[in-house]
Amino acid sequence: xxxxxxxxxxxxxxxxxxxxxxxxxxxxxxxxxxxxxxxxxxxxxxxxxxxxxxxxxxxxxxxxxxxxxxxxxxxxxxxxxxxxxxxxxxxxxxxxxxxxxxxxxxxxxxx
Amino acid sequence: xxxxxxxxxxxxxxxxxxxxxxxxxxxxxxxxxxxxxxxxxxxxxxxxxxxxxxxxxxxxxxxxxxxxxxxxxxxxxxxxxxxxxxxxxxxxxxxxxxxxxxxxxxxxxxxxxx
Numbered sequence: 001x002x003x004x005x006x007x008x009x010x011x012x013x014x015x016x017x018x019x020x021x022x023x024x025x026x027x028x029x030x031x032x033x034x035x036x037x038x039x040x041x042x043x044x045x046x047x048x049x050x051x052x053x054x055x056x057x058x059x060x061x062x063x064x065x066x067x068x069x070x071x072x073x074x075x076x077x078x079x080x081x082x083x084x085x086x087x088x089x090x091x092x093x094x095x096x097x098x099x100x101x102x103x104x105x106x107x108x109x110x111x
Numbered sequence: 112x113x114x115x116x117x118x119x120x121x122x123x124x125x126x127x128x129x130x131x132x133x134x135x136x137x138x139x140x141x142x143x144x145x146x147x148x149x150x151x152x153x154x155x156x157x158x159x160x161x162x163x164x165x166x167x168x169x170x171x172x173x174x175x176x177x178x179x180x181x182x183x184x185x186x187x188x189x190x191x192x193x194x195x196x197x198x199x200x201x202x203x204x205x206x207x208x209x210x211x212x213x214x215x216x217x218x219x220x221x222x223x224x225x
Contacts, residue, residue: 004153032210043201043216044154087153091210099209101146101153 003027006088006102013109017078021105023088024070033064035073036087038104044087047073078109113137117202117217124192124224132187132220134202142205143185144169144214145177147198154201160185161208192224 006023013019025033033050048055050062050071061074071090075082085104092098118133136143141162146154156169160179174196176188185204189196199221203214 008151034213043219044214045216046213049213099156099214101155103151103153 003092003100004088004090004102006086006105008103008105010106010108013078013107015078015080015109015111017109018074018076019078019107020075021073021086021088021107022070023072023090023102023105024068025088025090025100026069027090027092028066028069030069030090030092032091033062033071034089034091035060035062035071036089036101038085038087040084044101047086075107078107080109080111083107083109115202115204115215115217117200117220119220120218121221122223124189124222126192126194126224128192129188129190130192130222132189132200132202132222134185134187134217135183136185136202136204136215137183138204138206138215139182140204140206140215141182142208142212143179144203144205144209145175145185145187146201146203147171148201148219149198157187157200189222194224196222197224198222 035047036044037047038044054063059076063072085106087104088102115136144159145157155171158177160166202217205212
């Protein structure tokens with residue numbers, strides 16, 4: 001099983017749609033979790049951290065399921081500007097730098 | 112604030128040539144990192160530093176060297192370029208460990224080795 005796995009997509013959705021991405025991770029001792037956004041030919045930028053209780057930031061909701069070892073990202077009311085690649089990032093341990101990046105899920109929102 | 116600045120943005124190297132990718136940050140972050148991203152792949156950590164004078168290997172260090180003489184600068188050196196080093200290189204920084212702190216990335220350097 002790969003350390004961090006994501007469905008590469010692409011997910012093609014119309015404006016206003018709700019779309020969800022899942023990400024699974026292999027190490028049950030993983031400590032922290034993030035979603036990053038990467039626009040085409042640009043650097044990744046933090047979208048949101050993922051907390052155990054789940055968290056929401058506007059149209060974006062992140063969930064963590066430790067028992068099943070997956071995290072999810074829900075985007076409601078998709079905008080054209082949401083078109084990007086979404087990277088699932090897992091930190092495998094508390095000390096040092098053990099960030100593992102998924103390959104990303106590509107979202108394309110059309111009008 | 113400029114954040115994390117990388118130079119050059121693009122570079123073409125011939126096999127066997129050497130070059131240094133420059134990275135500087137003005138946020139006084141202790142942690143700095145070098146990643147490479149190959150098409151369709153996740154970012155892979157090359158080297159990282161937890162402070163001036165301290166560096167350590169990441170997941171894919173072979174063929175690269177780094178130094179950290181100041182808090183601001185973290186250059187990445189390629190000594191003998193190989194086609195396998197064709198990639199996009201990102202430098203990043205964080206104030207504390209990436210465990211609980213987001214990474215701030217530079218714009219990237221696109222390197223082609225032919």
